[in-house]
Structure formats: C-alpha cells, structure tokens
Amino acid sequence: MRISVLGSGIVGRTLAARLVDLRHRVVIGTRDPGRPHITRWLRGAGELARAGTYAEAARSASIVVNATPGTATLDALHAAGAAALAGKVLVDVANPVGDPAADPPRLRTGDRSLGEDIQATFTQTRVVKALNTVSPSVMVNPKRVPGDHVAFIAGDSRQAKTMVTGLLREFGWSPHAIVDLGDITGARSMEMLFPLRQRLSRSLGHTNFNLGILHA
Amino acid sequence: MRISVLGSGIVGRTLAARLVDLRHRVVIGTRDPGRPHITRWLRGAGELARAGTYAEAARSASIVVNATPGTATLDALHAAGAAALAGKVLVDVANPVGDPAADPPRLRTGDRSLGEDIQATFTQTRVVKALNTVSPSVMVNPKRVPGDHVAFIAGDSRQAKTMVTGLLREFGWSPHAIVDLGDITGARSMEMLFPLRQRLSRSLGHTNFNLGILHA
Numbered sequence: 001m002r003i004s005v006l007g008s009g010i011v012g013r014t015l016a017a018r019l020v021d022l023r024h025r026v027v028i029g030t031r032d033p034g035r036p037h038i039t040r041w042l043r044g045a046g047e048l049a050r051a052g053t054y055a056e057a058a059r060s061a062s063i064v065v066n067a068t069p070g071t072a073t074l075d076a077l078h079a080a081g082a083a084a085l086a087g088k089v090l091v092d093v094a095n096p097v098g099d100p101a102a103d104p105p106r107l108r109t110g111d112r113s114l115g116e117d118i119q120a121t122f123t124q125t126r127v128v129k130a131l132n133t134v135s136p137s138v139m140v141n142p143k144r145v146p147g148d149h150v151a152f153i154a155g156d157s158r159q160a161k162t163m164v165t166g167l168l169r170e171f172g173w174s175p176h177a178i179v180d181l182g183d184i185t186g187a188r189s190m191e192m193l194f195p196l197r198q199r200l201s202r203s204l205g206h207t208n209f210n211l212g213i214l215h216a
Numbered sequence: 217m218r219i220s221v222l223g224s225g226i227v228g229r230t231l232a233a234r235l236v237d238l239r240h241r242v243v244i245g246t247r248d249p250g251r252p253h254i255t256r257w258l259r260g261a262g263e264l265a266r267a268g269t270y271a272e273a274a275r276s277a278s279i280v281v282n283a284t285p286g287t288a289t290l291d292a293l294h295a296a297g298a299a300a301l302a303g304k305v306l307v308d309v310a311n312p313v314g315d316p317a318a319d320p321p322r323l324r325t326g327d328r329s330l331g332e333d334i335q336a337t338f339t340q341t342r343v344v345k346a347l348n349t350v351s352p353s354v355m356v357n358p359k360r361v362p363g364d365h366v367a368f369i370a371g372d373s374r375q376a377k378t379m380v381t382g383l384l385r386e387f388g389w390s391p392h393a394i395v396d397l398g399d400i401t402g403a404r405s406m407e408m409l410f411p412l413r414q415r416l417s418r419s420l421g422h423t424n425f426n427l428g429i430l431h432a
C-alpha cells in the first residue's frame with residue numbers, strides 16, 4: 001500500500017520506518033524535504049521510502065498519517081491542501097500540546113479535540129484518531145508492553161476505521177485490543193489522556209506502558 | 217473517625233453509606249438539610265449518620281469529602297467557609313462537568329483542574345484528588361471490577377495523601393492499586409479521564425469498569 005506520513009519528527013520517522021519494514025511504499029511529508037536530518041534518515045530507510053512536501057505526500061497515498069506536532073497540524077494540512085487530502089483516510093496520531101516538556105501540559109480547551117477540528121476543516125477526508133495515547137515505539141510494537149492493553153480509535157467513517165484497524169493489526173495490535181470509541185468526538189477522550197501519560201511516564205521512568213480496561 | 221461528605225446526590229450518599237458501614241460518624245453537608253430526600257435517606261442510614269449545612273458539616277470533621285457536582289463545588293465550599301475548612305483534609309471526588317449527560321461532555325478548559333482551583337482558593341486546607349475516575353459503586357467497592365485496576369491520587373501534602381490512602385484501603389483498594397500522580401496538578405490527568413469514562417460506560421452498558429496500567 002502507499003502510505004504517507006506527515007511529519008519528520010520522532011513519531012513520523014518511527015511510523016515510517018515500521019511501515020517500510022512492513023513493505024509499504026512510504027512518503028514522508030515535510031515542510032522542507034531537503035533538510036539534512038531527512039536526507040540522513042532516507043539513506044538508512046531503504047528503497048521504499050522517500051520524502052516530499054506535505055502536498056506531494058498527501059497526493060501520493062490513499063492513507064495519510066498525521067504525525068506533525070498537534071499545534072502545527074492544521075497549518076501542515078492546509079499546506080498539503082484540501083484537494084490533495086480529499087477522499088483519503090487520515091490517521092491522526094497527534095496530541096494538541098504546545099510544549100511537550102511542560103508539566104502539567106497545556107492542552108487545547110476541553111470543548112473540542114484536534115481530531116474533530118481536522119474533520120470539520122477537511123470535510124472530504126475521513127479522519128480516524130488513533131495511537132496518540134502511546135509512545136511511538138509502542139505504537140508500532142505493542143508487545144513492548146506486557147498484558148492486555150488497548151488501542152483506541154474514533155472516527156465518523158466505519159470503512160475508514162476498518163482500514164485503520166488493519167494497519168494497527170499489521171503493527172501487532174490484536175483485534176480485541178482495539179477499542180472503538182465511536183464517532184470523531186471520541187478523539188476528545190483520547191487527547192485528554194495526554195496529561196496522565198506524561199505523569200506516568202515521569203513516575204515509571206520510561207514510556208513502555210499503556211492503559212488496560214478492566215470490566216465486570 | 218468523623219468524616220463529612222459534602223453533597224447529597226448519588227455520589228455523596230453512596231460514600232456516606234459506606235463510611236457509616238465502616239463505623240465512621242458521618243455528616244452529610246448540603247444546602248438545605250431539611251429536604252425530603254435527605255430525611256428519607258437518614259431514616260435508613262443508622263445512628264452514625266446525620267445531615268447539616270455545608271458549614272456545619274465542614275466544622276464537624278477532620279476529613280471532608282467533596283461530592284458536590286464539580287460546577288457547584290466552589291460555591292458549596294464558600295458556603296462551608298474557609299475557616300471551617302482550615303486544617304482539614306479535603307478529598308475531592310468531583311468532576312467539573314456541566315451536564316453529566318452531555319456526550320461528549322463539556323469539561324472546564326485543559327489549563328487547570330477543579331482540584332487545583334480548590335487548593336488555590338482554600339490555602340489552609342489540604343486537598344487530595346481521589347476516586348473521581350470511577351463510578352460511585354466502584355469507589356466504595358473496587359471488587360466490583362475484576363483484575364488489577366487503579367485508584368489515582370494527587371495532592372500537595374504527603375500526610376494528607378497518606379490519610380486518604382488509609383480511607384481507600386478501608387473501601388477495599390489494595391495498596392498497590394493506589395497510584396500517586398504527585399502534586400495537585402496531577403488532578404488534571406484525573407479529571408480529563410471523564411470523557412473516556414463516559415464513552416466506555418456507554419459502550420459497555422454499565423459502570424463496573426476501570427483502567428489498569430500495564431508496563432514493562
């Protein structure tokens with residue numbers, strides 16, 4: 001499959017590398033594809049990977065993963081362009097956190113999520129919120145965390161969620177680990193997990209953890 | 217021990233009833249203690265329970281549990297009075313949600329939590345955020361949920377957190393289930409779990425569930 005990953009930070013590079021390992025053709029979309037850290041990364045990434053502008057990346061794939069920083073996401077998607085994103089499934093893994101090191105973090109207000117804002121702005125794109133609740137290395141390799149832990153998804157399109165579920169299964173998430181939180185407003189629940197994740201990461205001293213849901 | 221519970225809704229009554237079962241002397245604090253639903257409740261609650269105004273309740277106990285609706289909490293605490301609350305441990309179990317039935321819920325903004333606001337307003341009171349992440353029946357009986365699930369606490373005073381940990385253990389929470397998220401800013405992580413809880417409650421069809429933390 002052709003999959004684009006918008007964002008060349010640690011989240012984007014981790015997802016792109018894993019997708020290449022899984023034999024997908026991957027385009028990393030970024031503001032300026034000529035920057036040295038991207039050239040260096042491409043050298044090690046193999047022949048299935050290349051880099052392009054946000055617009056080139058969005059045009060070249062049927063699934064677009066948003067791995068830009070949450071506060072820069074809407075600008076990056078506008079740079080990609082609504083036309084290039086139309087008809088695509090957009091997997092939004094971002095957290096709308098200004099300074100990720102600030103503790104406690106400043107999230108956007110609780111009245112709306114980034115996932116909802118993307119869906120409201122790009123109405124011809126099917127947005128699925130996913131994977132924003134775990135660290136990049138757990139996103140692509142859930143076995144780093146022992147036991148029954150979960151990957152939430154939320155989005156308005158059932159078909160798009162089925163495609164994203166398939167992608168998560170390729171990463172190693174088992175079907176019963178994937179918890180559908182309903183329409184895209186479920187993104188709110190997922191983005192609001194960020195402060196808890198940050199606190200737990202500090203107290204555990206690592207990011208190989210995740211939440212499980214226990215119920216009667 | 218003398219424990220006051222502010223709020224005569226389902227959360228307050230559930231906590232008060234369990235505290236009476238545990239042989240504590242309990243005062244339910246409420247706007248108007250003469251209302252019929254409180255009189256009715258007292259009739260069944262036994263000799264260790266009584267009702268009073270917010271101020272009477274706050275004055276009569278060393279531990280005060282805030283079980284008022286989150287959006288009404290600061291008014292209720294002002295009615296109790298800073299003097300009556302001074303020197304007390306305040307266990308804040310509230311969620312700052314306007315209409316609990318609204319889905320997705322409208323939380324306060326992500327920049328601050330109710331727990332922090334209470335601590336900033338009542339500086340002579342030691343606030344511990346606790347139990348707001350589970351349903352009332354799970355708060356007082358964690359065995360309703362199978363497996364290793366957690367009770368978060370957050371607060372600036374170590375001594376107050378030790379007292380609250382003791383109370384949680386009386387309710388049946390095991391020591392390793394209690395996860396300390398640090399100072400009162402940790403309340404943000406806990407209050408932001410509300411939208412997730414609401415979604416899960418809808419999809420499971422009941423509230424006998426909770427989160428676990430799995431880690432390497």
